[in-house]
Structures are given as structure tokens and as C-alpha cells.
Amino acid sequence: MFNFAPEFFSMSYSEKQNQILLTAEKLFANKGYDGTSIRDIAEEAGINIAMISYYFGSKEKLMQALFEERTSHIKLRIESLLKNTELTPFQKIEVLINDHVQKAVERQQFYKVMLCEQLLNKNPEISKLLLELKKQNADYMAELIKEGQKKGEFKKNVDVVLTMNTMTGVIMQTLMNQEFYKYYNNTKTPSGKDFHESIKTNLTNHIKVLFKAILSYEA
Amino acid sequence: MFNFAPEFFSMSYSEKQNQILLTAEKLFANKGYDGTSIRDIAEEAGINIAMISYYFGSKEKLMQALFEERTSHIKLRIESLLKNTELTPFQKIEVLINDHVQKAVERQQFYKVMLCEQLLNKNPEISKLLLELKKQNADYMAELIKEGQKKGEFKKNVDVVLTMNTMTGVIMQTLMNQEFYKYYNNTKTPSGKDFHESIKTNLTNHIKVLFKAILSYEA
Amino acid sequence: MFNFAPEFFSMSYSEKQNQILLTAEKLFANKGYDGTSIRDIAEEAGINIAMISYYFGSKEKLMQALFEERTSHIKLRIESLLKNTELTPFQKIEVLINDHVQKAVERQQFYKVMLCEQLLNKNPEISKLLLELKKQNADYMAELIKEGQKKGEFKKNVDVVLTMNTMTGVIMQTLMNQEFYKYYNNTKTPSGKDFHESIKTNLTNHIKVLFKAILSYEA
Amino acid sequence: MFNFAPEFFSMSYSEKQNQILLTAEKLFANKGYDGTSIRDIAEEAGINIAMISYYFGSKEKLMQALFEERTSHIKLRIESLLKNTELTPFQKIEVLINDHVQKAVERQQFYKVMLCEQLLNKNPEISKLLLELKKQNADYMAELIKEGQKKGEFKKNVDVVLTMNTMTGVIMQTLMNQEFYKYYNNTKTPSGKDFHESIKTNLTNHIKVLFKAILSYEA
DNA sequence: CATGAATGAGCGTTCATTCAT
DNA sequence: CATGAATGAACGCTCATTCAT
Numbered sequence: 001m002f003n004f005a006p007e008f009f010s011m012s013y014s015e016k017q018n019q020i021l022l023t024a025e026k027l028f029a030n031k032g033y034d035g036t037s038i039r040d041i042a043e044e045a046g047i048n049i050a051m052i053s054y055y056f057g058s059k060e061k062l063m064q065a066l067f068e069e070r071t072s073h074i075k076l077r078i079e080s081l082l083k084n085t086e087l088t089p090f091q092k093i094e095v096l097i098n099d100h101v102q103k104a105v106e107r108q109q110f111y112k113v114m115l116c117e118q119l120l121n122k123n124p125e126i127s128k129l130l131l132e133l134k135k136q137n138a139d140y141m142a143e144l145i146k147e148g149q150k151k152g153e154f155k156k157n158v159d160v161v162l163t164m165n166t167m168t169g170v171i172m173q174t175l176m177n178q179e180f181y182k183y184y185n186n187t188k189t190p191s192g193k194d195f196h197e198s199i200k201t202n203l204t205n206h207i208k209v210l211f212k213a214i215l216s217y218e219a
Numbered sequence: 220m221f222n223f224a225p226e227f228f229s230m231s232y233s234e235k236q237n238q239i240l241l242t243a244e245k246l247f248a249n250k251g252y253d254g255t256s257i258r259d260i261a262e263e264a265g266i267n268i269a270m271i272s273y274y275f276g277s278k279e280k281l282m283q284a285l286f287e288e289r290t291s292h293i294k295l296r297i298e299s300l301l302k303n304t305e306l307t308p309f310q311k312i313e314v315l316i317n318d319h320v321q322k323a324v325e326r327q328q329f330y331k332v333m334l335c336e337q338l339l340n341k342n343p344e345i346s347k348l349l350l351e352l353k354k355q356n357a358d359y360m361a362e363l364i365k366e367g368q369k370k371g372e373f374k375k376n377v378d379v380v381l382t383m384n385t386m387t388g389v390i391m392q393t394l395m396n397q398e399f400y401k402y403y404n405n406t407k408t409p410s411g412k413d414f415h416e417s418i419k420t421n422l423t424n425h426i427k428v429l430f431k432a433i434l435s436y437e438a
Numbered sequence: 439m440f441n442f443a444p445e446f447f448s449m450s451y452s453e454k455q456n457q458i459l460l461t462a463e464k465l466f467a468n469k470g471y472d473g474t475s476i477r478d479i480a481e482e483a484g485i486n487i488a489m490i491s492y493y494f495g496s497k498e499k500l501m502q503a504l505f506e507e508r509t510s511h512i513k514l515r516i517e518s519l520l521k522n523t524e525l526t527p528f529q530k531i532e533v534l535i536n537d538h539v540q541k542a543v544e545r546q547q548f549y550k551v552m553l554c555e556q557l558l559n560k561n562p563e564i565s566k567l568l569l570e571l572k573k574q575n576a577d578y579m580a581e582l583i584k585e586g587q588k589k590g591e592f593k594k595n596v597d598v599v600l601t602m603n604t605m606t607g608v609i610m611q612t613l614m615n616q617e618f619y620k621y622y623n624n625t626k627t628p629s630g631k632d633f634h635e636s637i638k639t640n641l642t643n644h645i646k647v648l649f650k651a652i653l654s655y656e657a
Numbered sequence: 658m659f660n661f662a663p664e665f666f667s668m669s670y671s672e673k674q675n676q677i678l679l680t681a682e683k684l685f686a687n688k689g690y691d692g693t694s695i696r697d698i699a700e701e702a703g704i705n706i707a708m709i710s711y712y713f714g715s716k717e718k719l720m721q722a723l724f725e726e727r728t729s730h731i732k733l734r735i736e737s738l739l740k741n742t743e744l745t746p747f748q749k750i751e752v753l754i755n756d757h758v759q760k761a762v763e764r765q766q767f768y769k770v771m772l773c774e775q776l777l778n779k780n781p782e783i784s785k786l787l788l789e790l791k792k793q794n795a796d797y798m799a800e801l802i803k804e805g806q807k808k809g810e811f812k813k814n815v816d817v818v819l820t821m822n823t824m825t826g827v828i829m830q831t832l833m834n835q836e837f838y839k840y841y842n843n844t845k846t847p848s849g850k851d852f853h854e855s856i857k858t859n860l861t862n863h864i865k866v867l868f869k870a871i872l873s874y875e876a
Numbered sequence: 877c878a879t880g881a882a883t884g885a886g887c888g889t890t891c892a893t894t895c896a897t
Numbered sequence: 898c899a900t901g902a903a904t905g906a907a908c909g910c911t912c913a914t915t916c917a918t
Binding site: 673704705706707708711 | 883
């Protein structure tokens with residue numbers, strides 16, 4: 001059976017365009033959208049200044065292109081999860097958590113850009129896209145929860161948005177504060193690449209504890 | 220009994236300076252630091268452009284002044300909490316949560332500015348200030364937790380930073396997504412000022428559930 | 439007989455005003471008129487910014503005041519020289535040279551300001567003052583020369599302005615290039631205060647040689 | 658025989674850049690560096706304000722570019738003079754004087770800028786360049802003088818720097834005071850272009866008289 | 877398809893000056 | 898008599914974008 005992942009159909013960019021997107025992502029993440037000039041991007045990417053407007057139309061549209069490109073990878077791949085009959089509802093939630101943490105750690109740069117954009121939401125196009133994304137994720141989450149409720153494993157009256165916010169919020173906050181995390185636990189944490197793995201494990205387990213409390217009858 | 224709140228000693232600004240700070244806070248929150256020009260601030264505040272440099276030295280120092288002014292109000296007033304002998308450890312945690320949610324809702328604008336600054340941390344002076352703040356809050360939290368552990372009410376091996384991140388993350392995420400919260404629960408939520416109250420209650424209760432899971436023996 | 443020197447009637451300034459003039463002279467000499475802000479002057483002089491406009495009317499008028507104050511001391515005191523019957527014409531010239539070198543070294547700061555102003559002559563008031571000064575000095579010089587010519591000691595057809603320019607030009611150029619002078623003759627020149635004395639002697643003797651060539655029959 | 662003039666290798670500017678340099682030279686000469694805004698230059702040159710930073714990087718670098726461009730033409734072309742065996746030492750000095758006067762009159766604007774910069778020397782890059790220039794010219798002059806001394810035509814103990822200062826100083830002073838020169842000798846001087854020629858002749862002859870006095874045994 | 881040249885607008889800042897006290 | 902507060906204008910510079918080639 002053919003399974004066309006969404007990004008399969010997404011507009012495909014040339015290598016140069018991808019290079020621009022990657023550079024833009026990095027700079028937007030570290031200096032913010034307004035703090036990054038197209039000169040910065042062009043210089044860092046080793047391309048002509050005019051290329052960005054040429055390829056993407058404008059700085060704003062470059063940002064949109066970045067969001068379209070990156071969010072297509074971020075969408076929770078949950079359809080198969082919903083259909084799955086072998087996993088218990090909470091096991092599915094766990095898969096979801098694993099997936100989200102994994103992606104957030106993998107794509108930290110873009111997550112920073114996204115978080116910043118959500119804060120300011122100056123670009124209506126992107127706001128729309130993000131709203132759609134949130135809606136979809138919330139719907140998926142709601143369905144998973146409903147399934148657990150039907151099976152009697154999850155309690156009633158679960159606030160879906162607060163539940164989403166819990167997952168997203170802890171992840172974001174932890175990603176943002178990695179340095180502080182390292183600093184505060186300096187003797188207990190590994191360094192380098194192991195740190196990422198360690199933080200991923202801790203974060204995942206922590207969120208699972210939270211979700212158990214949110215979803216199960218007696219927290 | 221005399222109780223000198225921290226802001227009692229804080230540098231006091233003239234009415235005009237406070238007006239500038241307030242306007243800057245609002246615009247920084249909605250358009251970001253780099254997206255806000257001093258002309259924007261001056262116009263919105265109804266003052267001359269030159270006044271900002273005149274009063275604060277530079278745009279950057281205005282930002283720092285804003286942080287110094289606002290963070291003095293944000294510090295968790297926890298000393299008395301620590302000394303208190305009537306409340307159980309978890310009741311103290313609850314006070315902490317109430318306090319934090321209360322402040323975050325009250326001072327949403329500045330929280331947005333702060334979150335954004337934490338993401339980009341381009342200003343070393345502010346980063347230092349924020350680090351100090353995080354450290355202090357983490358230390359307070361650690362002490363509260365240790366107390367609970369000594370009394371046998373909290374489990375061992377609590378990750379202080381993840382615990383902090385849970386509270387802060389959920390609050391931030393919820394504040395940032397208020398519109399989505401309203402939209403997603405549109406039939407169930409009140410509007411206007413009641414919404415703020417409702418979200419505060421929900422958020423507080425939600426976080427208490429999470430903290431119970433984090434701190435108590437069986438999650 | 440009463441002899442009221444010109445500066446006798448000059449406007450007398452308060453101590454504070456003199457302090458401002460002194461500071462302005464120094465800064466104008468080192469950074470130029472346009473490169474010096476009244477803030478610079480006020481800060482360096484330890485007075486309020488508004489004082490300058492208050493005392494002198496404007497930055498421009500401060501400059502004029504400086505010129506009026508300083509040029510009154512610079513005018514060649516030549517009247518008595520002209521009347522003197524004991525000195526030979528060339529001895530009188532020598533007195534003139536001594537006097538001019540002495541003053542230029544003594545008042546280097548102001549000479550720099552004056553040279554700069556002569557170059558740009560943006561201020562008509564000052565230009566007028568300087569023209570008057572030049573005219574007077576040229577007239578004096580012309581008279582001295584005429585006296586020498588009458589006595590048959592100086593040749594005819596002496597170009598007065600070129601003669602003035604020779605004296606002034608060498609002095610200026612040497613003052614301006616003191617550092618280079620020191621650098622180029624590093625082993626042969628004394629340091630510190632002696633350097634000033636040494637340069638004064640060399641300069642005076644040098645100019646006397648030049649004037650002998652200019653004025654005497656066979657060069 | 659190939660004769661690569663120094664400017665042959667100098668960085669070549671586009672016509673527009675040369676136009677900017679020319680305009681900047683003129684305005685710097687008449688209003689000073691700090692008294693000239695890049696807006697002034699842009700307006701006078703009929704180009705966009707941004708072009709100056711675009712072409713030269715900054716106002717300061719424009720100034721440096723001007724100095725580099727113009728000083729390459731100013732260097733005394735003396736090598737061939739030194740090797741020449743037909744001219745007497747003093748004839749060589751005369752060539753030098755002619756050359757210098759010629760250039761100063763031709764390039765009055767730049768000479769004013771240079772004189773001003775020497776006075777204030779705020780730009781270290783330019784100061785370095787000027788020092789190099791002065792050093793070179795002094796070295797050349799020293800060599801010429803030494804040659805004359807060896808041949809027994811020039812006296813010993815000639816102060817090279819004072820000698821240089823004499824030439825430069827008189828030229829500068831005369832250029833600066835052209836208007837006064839004209840005014841003082843108003844009946845005797847031609848007007849318009851002839852004035853330049855007349856002043857050049859007078860100046861050259863005058864300096865030759867001075868140099869004869871400086872260099873020959875009995876002044 | 878790609879790029880150096882060029883632009884108008886706006887940036888944060890500093891200017892000399894004025895004004896209310 | 899003296900000064901802190903305040904101002905409009907201008908400063909040098911950088912911005913995102915356009916255009917001719």
C-alpha cells in the first residue's frame with residue numbers, strides 16, 4: 001500500500017533553496033526574525049543578497065516557506081496510531097510523547113523559531129498555519145483520550161488543551177533552559193551528545209508521569 | 220511588622236519614565252524587541268523620540284531597565300513560606316503555584332517579553348539577570364521539596380529543574396495559547412474578564428495535579 | 439603716558455566662563471569645532487550643558503568669544519618697536535620673530551583652532567576678525583620693511599604677504615609636526631619641556647636665516 | 658622606456674565612485690570632515706545617501722579612500738631625480754620645489770583636507786599614511802641634501818625637517834591666504850586664472866630664495 | 877536563471893538649543 | 898542667576914527590495 005507522507009507532495013526546493021532555508025532557520029532561531037537581516041542569511045549561506053527575494057519573493061515569504069517546509073515534518077503521525085488495536089490507550093499516549101520529544105530535540109532550531117512566532121504572531125499566514133496545526137494535534141489528542149475514556153482507562157473531564165500545553169510547555173521550557181539544566185545538575189549530567197539523550201529520556205519519563213496524573217482516575 | 224517588599228528599594232522612575240516602560244513592555248510583547256522601533260514607543264507613549272535615549276541611555280538599556288523593574292516584582296516571595304510551620308509541604312507548593320499563576324496572568328505582557336528574551340538571549344546583561352532569577356527560584360523550590368522529603372511526604376529523586384519547567388512551561392504555553400484555548404473550548408468558557416479568572420482556576424488546579432504526581436510516591 | 443592695551447578693554451569673563459573658554463579651546467584644537475559637541479565641553483569643564491548657550495548665546499558665539507579673547511593677546515605688540523630708534527631694522531625683525539615664535543609655542547592650542555578656522559572660514563564674524571588681524575600684522579611688517587629699505591639695509595620689492603606667510607607657515611608647520619620632528623631627529627632632540635625650548639631656538643634661528651635671505655640684497 | 662606612475666597600480670574606482678571622491682574632497686575642504694554630512698555629499702554628487710556606505714563602507718573609510726587615492730599622486734617623484742647626473746644639487750632642489758608648488762596649486766582642495774587632518778589627526782589610519790608620506794619625503798630631501806653636501810655645494814648641519822616645513826609651510830600658508838594675498842596686493846596682481854600662475858611663480862621663486870639661504874654656506 | 881548596482885525608508889542616536897522653574 | 902527637562906532636526910548607517918543586464 002502506498003502511503004504518501006504529506007511532505008511527499010510538499011513543494012520541493014533546490015539545494016540552494018534548502019541551504020537558504022536551513023541558514024534562515026538557524027539565524028531566526030538565534031537572533032529572531034527581525035534581528036536577522038537578509039544580508040546575514042545571504043552571507044552565512046554564501047549566496048547573493050538578491051537571491052532570497054528572487055527565490056522566495058520576500059523575507060516574509062521566506063519565513064512562511066520555512067514554516068510550511070518544517071511543519072510538514074512536525075505533524076504528529078497519529079493516524080496509524082488511532083487505528084492500531086494492539087496498544088493500550090496509554091501506550092499510544094506514550095508513543096505520542098516519545099514522538100513529540102524526539103522531534104523537538106531533533107528540530108530545536110525550528111521549535112525556537114516557532115515558539116517565538118507564536119508569541120508575537122505577526123504574520124497572519126503563519127498564524128493560520130500554526131492554528132491549523134494546533135487544531136489538528138488537539139483533535140488527535142482528543143480522539144486518543146476519548147478512546148481511553150471509552151475503554152474506561154482515562155477519567156472523564158480531561159482538558160485537552162491544557163493537556164497539550166503540558167506536553168508542549170514542558171518540552172519547550174526544557175529545551176530553552178538546557179544550559180540552566182546542565183548548570184544546575186552539573187555533576188549529575190553527561191556532556192556532549194549524551195546530554196541530549198539523557199535529557200530526552202528524563203523529559204519523556206517526566207511527561208509520562210504527568211500524563212498518567214492527568215488521565216488516570218486517581219492522581 | 221514592617222515588611223519591606225523588594226520593590227521598596229528598587230530604583231524609582233518618574234511618571235514619564237514609567238509610561239515609557241509600560242509602552243515599551245506592551246510593544247516588545249506584541250512586536251518583539253527588534254520589531255519595535257524607539258519611534259514606535261515614542262509615538263505610542265506620546266513623547267519625543269529623543270527622550271528614550273535621554274532617560275534610559277539607549278534602546279538596549281531601556282530593555283534592561285524594563286527587566287530590572289519588572290523582575291523585582293516577579294521574584295517568588297517564598298522566604299516567609301519556608302519559615303511557615305503551619306502549612307504542610309504540599310500546601311506550600313500550592314501557595315507557590317497560586318502565586319506564580321497569579322503573577323503570570325497579571326503580568327502577561329512582560330512574561331511574553333521575558334520568554335522571547337530567554338529564547339534568543341542576545342543581551343548578556345539580561346541573560347545574567349534571568350539566570351540569577353532562575354537559580355533563585357530553583358533553589359527555593361529545591362528547599363521546599365527537601366522539606367517535603369524530610370517529612371516523608373515527597374518522594375526522593377525529584378528533578379528540580381524539570382519540576383520548575385513543568386510549572387513555568389504549562390503556564391507560558393497556556394498564556395500564549397489563550398486564543399486557541401478560547402476557540403477550542405468555545406462553548407464552555409466564559410468571555411471577557413471571567414475568562415481570565417476561569418483560566419487561572421483551571422491552570423492552577425491542573426498544575427497542582429501535575430505537582431502531586433511529580434512529588435508524591437505513587438503517580 | 440597711558441597706554442591701554444587692546445585687551446584692557448576686552449570683555450572680562452567670570453571664572454566659569456574662562457573655564458569654558460579654556461576647555462573649548464582645548465577640545466576645538468584636538469577635535470575640531472564640528473567634532474566637538476557642547477556636551478563634550480560641558481562634561482570636560484564640569485558644568486551644565488545649558489550653561490554654554492546661557493553664557494555665550496550659542497556654540498558659534500562661544501567660538502567667536504574664544505577668538506576675540508585670544509586674538510587680543512596675539513596681536514603683535516609692535517608700536518613701540520616701530521618707534522624704537524636704538525635697534526637696527528633687522529634687529530627689530532628679529533624681535534618680531536622671537537615674539538611670534540614665543541606666542542605660537544605658548545598658545546599652541548589656540549593656534550591650531552585658528553589655523554583650522556582659517557582653512558574652512560565658515561564663520562564670517564571670525565573671518566572678519568582674522569582678516570583684520572592679518573591686515574594689521576601685514577601693515578606692521580610692511581612698515582618695518584619700509585624702514586629697513588629707507589635705511590638701505592633691505593632690498594626693494596619685498597613681497598610682504600609672502601614674507602608673513604614664511605614666518606607663519608614655518609611656525610605652523612613645525613608646531614603641527616612636532617611629533618614627526620621628534621621622531622625624525624630622535625637621537626638629537628631632548629625630551630619633555632626641553633624639547634619645547636630646543637624647538638623654539640631652532641625655529642627662531644631658522645626663520646632669522648630665512649628673513650635675512652628675504653630682506654637682504656644678496657641671498 | 659616604461660614608466661609606471663604610482664597611480665598606475667592604485668585601486669581603480671568606477672566613475673561614480675570617483676564622482677563621490679571628488680565631491681567629498683570639495684566639501685571636506687570647504688566645510689571640514691565633521692562639518693560635512695554624507696547627505697551633503699550625496700546631494701552634491703547627485704547620488705543616493707546609501708551609496709556612500711555601499712561603495713566605501715562608511716564615512717570614515719570614504720575619507721581614507723580619498724587619502725589613499727590622492728596621496729598616491731602626491732608622492733614626490735624623486736627617484737629619477739636622485740639618479741640624474743646632469744643637474745646640480747640645487748637644480749634638483751629647484752625641480753623639487755617646482756613640483757611641490759605645482760601639485761599644491763593643482764590640488765588645493767585635497768591639500769586643505771590634508772592640512773586639516775594633520776591638525777586634528779583623529780583617524781589613526783590616515784595619520785599612519787601621512788607619517789609614511791612625511792617620512793618618505795624627508796628621506797628623499799635628506800638624500801638630495803647629502804648629495805649636495807658631498808659635492809661641497811651645501812653647508813653641513815641642515816635641519817631636514819625644518820627645511821621640509823619651510824617649503825610646505827609657506828605653500829600652505831599662501832594657498833590658505835590667497836584671498837588675502839589678492840586683497841593686499843590688489844593693484845599688482847592679475848585676476849582669474851592668471852592669478853594662479855602668478856602666485857605659482859612668486860611662490861616658487863620665493864621658496865628658492867629661502868632654500869638657497871638654508872643650504873648655501875653664507876646666507 | 878542569476879546578480880551587482882542602486883534605492884527610499886527607516887533605524888538608533890546625538891545634536892544645539894529652549895524652556896519652565 | 899542657574900539648571901534639569903525636553904525638543905525637532907539631523908546624524909551615519911542598514912534595511913528589504915527592485916532593476917537592468
